[in-house]
Amino acid sequence: AAEHGPAPPAAAPAARLDAPSPIPRPAPPVAFDDRPAAERVAILRQCGRDAYRRGDLSGAEVFFSRAVALAPDDPDLHANLGACALGGAVPRPNLALQRLGP
DSSP, X not given: OOXXXXXXXXXXXXXXXXXXXXXXXXXXXXXXXXXXXXXXXXXXXXXXXXXXXXXXXXXXXXXXXXXXXHOTTOHHHHHHHHHHHHHSSSOOHHHHHHHHOO
């Protein structure tokens, strides 16, 4: 009898389609409006800053305005809105002063 070497390994059993995955699934994303208000303000503030740095002052103004609607007592948001009003091609100093409040 001729030697053929070791026997081939047995085939692995087929994976069941209904078996739980060994890789944990990420949590589904949370919709923006379902996040806590403080988190939404932080996101809008950062988006406003990013837009301002890119020179998109009208976009920054939209983000900061939405943030102010959620946190009307935040003086930094009002100052950011004032900066948007002063930094455009046509500065709007009266609007900037309104944003800063009394």
